[in-house]
């Protein structure tokens with residue numbers, strides 16, 4: 001005959017126990033299940049979404065009447081067990097006694113209620129069971145209802161977020177100086193607070209509740225500092241206490257909870273315990289993962305099998321959508337413990353790892369928790385992390401690499417996160433395109449337009465591909481130039497030199513282009529490569545240039561153009577200014593002083609370009625090339641001519657450099673700056689080449705940037721004379737022209753080839769001079785004023801319409 | 812149809828374009844090859860970019876402002892972009908470019 005098993009409490013732990021037991025041996029026991037709550041087992045964890053309205057209670061029931069019926073479990077729901085007589089082996093319920101052979105305590109915990117005055121008023125609830133949940137949802141139904149949640153831990157915040165979703169005005173009172181202080185450090189707590197506040201939840205820290213006031217029902221909460229918060233409901237979520245009174249009264253050995261061994265046996269024969277009501281090796285439990293382990297062990301014990309319960313590491317996640325939070329292990333400060341912290345306040349991302357003796361022992365993450373499970377694994381397994389320490393914080397996908405891994409951040413981005421700002425394409429669109437079969441960058445570009453404009457998001461798009469496709473996507477080491485060829489820019493440059501390809505047609509044919517004459521992506525690049533490598537053989541093709549470079553003016557959004565004459569080194573004369581003023585007046589241009597120390601005439605009609613150029617030419621001015629991938633400006637300061645700190649003639653050097661370099665085509669634009677002393681008024685340290693004059697000569701820095709990226713120059717060399725400064729600068733520009741891929745600014749190119757390589761090449765005197773010589777050859781062809789050429793009547797004609805049929809109609 | 816002589820093919824740069832002012836607005840004459848011309852609206856449906864300033868490749872043109880690509884045969888935007896430019900009958904006769912006058916007159920546009 002089956003033995004009699006009594007289980008007190010139909011909770012998450014005992015529910016799991018019954019499943020294991022019945023699965024292993026359905027006939028072993030006659031089971032009686034007592035539960036103080038008037039219902040059977042349900043998924044208590046999911047009370048949060050029930051409270052917010054995202055789920056119904058029916059959806060979270062784990063065992064229904066059918067299940068108990070089929071498994072012949074005698075249910076005594078809504079009946080509290082009053083006492084246990086272990087001598088007689090009987091349990092005394094509210095409705096009578098039942099005898100047992102084996103007894104299981106699964107009484108869980110009860111919410112702790114702060115015993116302040118008013119704590120027993122109607123309207124003060126905990127957040128533990130369906131009754132509490134229902135009381136809160138009923139309160140939320142009143143229009144304009146206010147809630148005070150006492151306790152800023154996991155439970156309190158879930159309650160607060162859920163009540164907020166129900167439309168209540170919610171204030172969270174928390175006694176500590178940051179939220180979830182047991183799981184989070186102050187930094188993550190701060191970010192969490194900010195996120196909650198963004199949702200309209202008021203968070204008051206270091207708030208101590210003095211009294212709950214109300215006449216027959218809660219009306220307000222009074223804080224120790226005198227603040228009084230009116231409210232319709234108070235939810236106390238300040239902690240739980242193991243429900244052990246019954247066990248204690250029955251003479252079962254208890255510490256803070258019911259003491260059990262690794263087989264879940266209490267010290268009393270035939271009495272067991274499982275769940276939050278147990279104490280094992282001094283530890284209490286508050287999350288379901290270990291309780292499930294206990295349930296498994298106890299099922300075996302009850303069936304006479306061997307099994308041992310062991311503690312394991314736990315991780316925490318907050319179930320509030322949009323607050324991505326993860327914490328695991330131990331992250332208190334301590335001797336011998338080290339921290340690795342990653343912070344990106346703009347994106348609200350924070351990660352902290354705590355390391356002790358080459359082992360990860362704790363991890364807190366906020367905002368981007370994608371790698372949480374991986375870190376958790378390292379903690380659980382006690383992996384030796386000394387090898388990957390440097391990149392550890394960037395997560396699993398970066399092990400073996402050298403710098404920050406953005407993949408995990410991308411993985412954590414929500415679908416609505418914008419990836420391509422130019423085209424307004426968000427992550428979800430890209431993921432959808434991938435699902436639709438677009439599995440490489442080109443296909444994503446073609447279907448969504450992401451990265452098809454400014455291209456700065458290309459990396460991000462590739463990461464989305466990589467995150468979405470997983471191992472199916474190999475981050476391309478080399479991207480072909482465009483859809484017209486499989487070759488990379490580097491391949492094309494190399495083959496043009498190696499095979500002496502000197503015309504576009506030769507490139508299309510010899511390199512097997514898939515299109516008749518390229519496209520708007522490859523043609524400008526190939527045109528540049530050809531003219532840079534074969535200045536004497538190849539003729540520049542204006543039809544392979546973007547509009548600005550073809551028309552030698554910047555096109556504006558309304559189709560007019562801007563005209564900007566050179567102002568060598570930022571110097572001008574009254575005559576030049578008069579000519580500029582007259583031209584502006586004559587052609588109705590707007591006058592603007594640019595960020596590059598010269599004057600821009602905006603809003604000129606295309607038809608007027610040759611004429612305004614002609615006028616400016618007459619006054620001795622040439623094109624400022626404000627539109628080219630070529631030399632733009634050389635910014636200078638007043639230098640030793642005027643400035644009391646000037647060490648050298650920075651203005652003069654700037655003018656010499658500009659006169660040397662202007663007109664040359666380069667892979668991307670090139671900007672220079674020359675400052676007369678380290679005060680650096682010409683902002684030389686963020687230019688493609690920036691020279692700082694010092695007493696002993698000239699410090700040449702290269703590869704600076706101040707556009708989409710901002711980067712300080714790196715020191716190329718220090719030279720004593722002006723001539724050497726010009727020689728090194730010219731050689732650097734020529735090396736860049738010969739090697740960089742089209743549309744890489746010098747800082748991008750240097751990052752690829754390495755400054756050391758650049759230094760090595762340029763330090764070779766012969767090579768440096770050869771570079772300068774090659775540059776000079778190219779300038780013999782290209783250093784001409786495009787304005788002068790196009791102001792000629794024959795060329796100017798091309799700026800007019802071919803025909804005007806409206807005149808014909810008028811006739 | 813009434814064919815109007817608007818100029819010689821060599822007045823249009825190879826892989827380039829020139830404009831013709833008409834009653835239906837500016838029409839761009841594209842020359843794609845030694846002896847191949849197309850006529851289409853000069854105005855990009857995206858943000859009114861002047862297509863005659865775009866890069867001409869194959870039988871397509873790329874708008875100079877934001878790189879929309881149009882097929883000159885159909886006027887349809889390529890790839891992910893949605894839009895169309897009007898195209899007009901045009902032909903070559905002994906190097907002269909002839910544009911259909913009725914297609915670009917106000918009456919036909921109405």
Ligand code: SRM
Pocket residue numbers: 554555556557562592593594595596597598599600626627632633669671705706707708709745
């Ligand atoms: C006119 C001017 C703004 C002004 O009113 O001051 C200007 C205007 C334009 N800049 Fe600039 N930039 C101007 C100084 C700058 C500066 C400051 C400087 O040169 O000291 C920078 C940051 C420094 C730098 O270049 O790194 C700057 C960084 C950019 C960038 C980003 C480049 C980058 O590599 O990150 C672009 C986009 C590009 O070139 O691809 C850009 C592109 C443009 C274009 C050409 C956009 C376009 O393609 O139409 C603008 C043309 C406007 C127009 O309709 O005419 N402009 N631009 C400045 C002209 C300076 C001059 O005298 O030549």
Ligand SMILES: Cc1cc2nc3c(=O)[nH]c(=O)nc-3n(C[C@H](O)[C@H](O)[C@H](O)COP(=O)(O)OP(=O)(O)OC[C@H]3O[C@@H](n4cnc5c(N)ncnc54)[C@H](O)[C@@H]3O)c2cc1C
Pocket residue numbers: 008009010011012013014015034035036037044045046047048079080081082106107108109127128129155243246274275276277285286287288289291317319
């Ligand atoms: C809103 C909420 C969200 C949570 N979220 C998470 C989460 O995300 N992750 C996580 O790991 N944990 C979470 N928890 C904690 C988790 O629910 C508990 O750890 C788990 O429910 C404990 O299981 P238990 O079986 O020990 O106790 P319980 O599930 O509390 O069950 C004990 C049952 O015993 C009954 N009982 C007690 N005394 C008697 C008696 N004398 N006679 C009869 N019946 C009695 C009680 O009425 C109760 O039904 C959450 C808890 C709540 C309330």
Ligand code: SF4
Pocket residue numbers: none
């Ligand atoms: S910052 Fe430069 S590119 Fe941007 S709007 Fe101003 S001028 Fe134009």
Ligand code: FES
Pocket residue numbers: 855856857858859860874875876877878879
């Ligand atoms: S105006 Fe043509 S692409 Fe934007």
